[in-house]
Amino acid sequence: MSVPGSKRKVSQHTISLFRFSIFLFAIIGLVLFLLGCLYLSLDEFMPYHAEALQKDWGALDANSQGLILGLMKGLGSGACIAGFAILFMIASSLRKTPRPFILASLALAISQRNSTTD
Numbered sequence: 001m002s003v004p005g006s007k008r009k010v011s012q013h014t015i016s017l018f019r020f021s022i023f024l025f026a027i028i029g030l031v032l033f034l035l036g037c038l039y040l041s042l043d044e045f046m047p048y049h050a051e052a053l054q055k056d057w058g059a060l061d062a063n064s065q066g067l068i069l070g071l072m073k074g075l076g077s078g079a080c081i082a083g084f085a086i087l088f089m090i091a092s093s094l095r096k097t098p099r100p101f102i103l104a105s106l107a108l109a110i111s112q113r114n115s116t117t118d
Helices: 012-041 047-053 062-095 099-117
Strands: none
């Protein structure tokens, strides 16, 4: 079997692994996109944030609330855009040769994963 845009033969095993990796990247992209949308829609922090700070949202002054909301909106917009970019690269890879997006999607997923765990 040959791959569109390529002149060499590719085994069925390689194609199956490629499809599986595309599926895994799609899950990562969708989760990042939904997580980003969630963080963009919040107007106060999550319960685990309150536990980490050992304070409720109402106990924070207005400046701290604004700072935390700004950080959450920044994280949310970054995750949303990264998820969209991964899904776009996957859709483009399914229609034409995936070569330009193989390393880009991996780097984007890893970099966003590291920034959301900090």
